Amino acid sequence: MFRKLWAATAASNLSDGVSLAAAPLLAATITRDPTLIAGITVAQRAPWLVLAFVSGALADRLDRRKVAQSANWIRAAAFAALTAGVLADTLSMPLLYAVFFAIGTAETLYDSVSAAWVPTLVGPEELTRANSRLQTTFVVCNEFAGPPVGGFLFAAAASAPFALGTAGYLAAVGLLALIPPAARRTDEPDGGPLTVANVREDIAVGARWYWSSPVLRALSLVAAAGNAAVAASYGLLVLLAQDELGVSDEGYGVMLAAGAVGAVLGGLAAGRVGGWFKPGTLILVTNLLSAAATAGLGLALGPAVTVALMALDGFVVLVVSVHMVTLRQQIVPNELMGRVTSVYRVVAVGSFAVGGIAGGAVAGAFGVPASFYAAGAAIAVASLLALPVLSNARLTEVRRRAEAAPAPGGPAPVS
Template sequence: MTESISTPTPARDPSADGRPTPPGRGFPRLWAASTASNLGDGITMIAFPWLAATLTGDAFLIAAMGVALRLPWLLFSLPAGVLADRLDRRWVMVTMNAARALIICVLAVLVALDAHTLPVLYLCALALGFAEVMVDNTAQVILPAVVGKEGLETANGRLMSTQIVTDDFVGRPLGGLLLGVSLALPFAFGAGAAALAAVLLLTLRGTYRADASADGPPGSAQRRSMRADIAEGVRWLWAHPLLRPLAISLAIMNLMGATTLAIQVLYAREVLGLGALGFALLTAVGGIGGLLGGLFAHRVSRLIGRARSLMLLLVIDVAAYAVGALSSSAYLVGAVMSVTGFGVVLWNVITVSLRQTLIPDRLLGRVNSVYRLLGWGCIPVGMAASGALVTLVEQTVGREAGLRTPFAVAAVVSFGMMFYVRRHFTERTLPARTAWSDKP
């Protein structure tokens, strides 16, 4: 018989003046584990592309590194969602963080011995990607049980703010500094951070299994095939009038973002003229706006409405991509990246909280994984397309034009996305609804 999810510490009702509800008692442990994990991510995510760039200058091979990191979202998201609904979610996160620590540690040793090659980097990136799918998907679906439904926007805002501080402000600049000392050092640090996250999650008390009471007689959930569980999650999401267009919007936006992210290291080195530390700082400045987004997302969404908050990101994206296509100033590019960070986190706080409250707990892992398959599965596709596009354009027009082309394409598509978002998301279609329902 599937064990029911433990009863979380009740979250207090929102105050009369509309201030957000504080998260529950178990949240600090989850928060601390997330902080450690994100610090390691920030360091290693700088080290991976930079290490690849020391081995090759080929835009397609550099983009392939990003593909290897993100491809598991396309291949493994749906099974990961089923596992998150079948297994104890805390133990999934503990095990996968331990696996991440081991993989990064092995890579650190290989780099220290100068035994790393591009195929080795691709293999390690792919393995890390599979572990990341399990950790990230499960981290989102465990949160409602830890903080309660009323505390979700506050908890998500805090988690995303901390992620930005540790990943962008601390992890990425620190990764750049560590790269200057030794190519192996960022990976050694990242392995320790992942191990610390696993240990911290062990201190989170309780059993965190999905509530399968609505699935039928005891034991019926275990008798269902994985294919049947996946199909149920797909049908539920696709039938939902709000989450389906949100998932489609995320997929297109991430596709465009991936086209620029794939060649970011080459763009920074060759167009903006930045070194390792400069590249780390450039990627970190997006955290300035993102930090503000995490801290004030709840207030902004209440002030201008959720629909306008979502539209705001599209407006910012169009401007940011246009700057990337036309400017050679690292300061200007960094400034628009900072503003983009605000819009991204504002979007994420709103949409993640909506998913966590609208999807029934017994389906949360599966439906969330379908949503993220659409949103994150497009990233490796966009990265691969970006590498091919840059290669094609540089052969006919020139290297710099090739590196700017993905930004131009992303600006045009993002402008078109504004009409789709405006059509599907209004204040009437984005209700302040917090009750779980078994039907979309």
């Protein structure tokens, strides 16, 4: 059953990746204002800040297969509308914003569901491997295959990448239909009435569970620091490449590809690397390596060194991401997974905006390399602050308690 979810995720991620290149190209045919074009990314990210809690509650209350299918129906309809707009020559920036806000809304639903669904489709011993496959597929489809295909198709016909994206989302709907209906909350077999009041209470339960778990708070702190660092540094990578390293546009592409290659290798090797370290040690070592690589990029020691550091950072980030997701799935009751994950991801994803603003301010005051030094320092400090909570002994005890946790509606285990 997991293979069908995996295939559906690959199909939808390929559609996402195609739009990464095609959407800015399409926007550039309407306006040359960089602020308006950047607004597409804002529209797609905004639902994580305003709708993620509701998506998490729905992921736990409703049949997860139907929620996942609904998310892909929304994305297919949005891309179909965009395709029609291109063909009818009725494009506008408001239409693009509406389409990508809908895409972002669907992402909050699908990501909340898939995080909760995976542990029900594979055994505990296969959880790390399953997450590794999903993370690797994301990188391959979103960063390797999707953008080049999107750019090539757009050059052939502006509507083509969005028509392909529509087909990808519809294919995902069909693949998900092959999976047996997903289990509902065990403490509420009939799902209960879907009202504003009980959804609000569902959200509150998830938020309380998250807040009462020091381990989850520490994991989200580490994830937030990493995401903020990415926004603060990698958002300025093009300036570092051009002004400090003097590389060509092709050389900049090679740098980006190096990070993606490292990430794919990290996803493939995550299970094996996890066998070499205990979880607390793995989280600390990989984050410190990421901190060193990020700060090292600011030194601008040369294109070859920069490519190596990009690959190293991509590798360790994917390794630790796989194991942090697996750890979260192991300690959170599955009936609460959607709600708790939504709170966790609001903290982690919301940090992108903070990091982007901070990185720009640091670069403006002290120069572009300084943003990389500050980003590396932020990752290292967050990892060291979380160390007492994410120690090997603490994580072993938390996982042991999770296996003997009370009924899902009860209080969170002390962690």
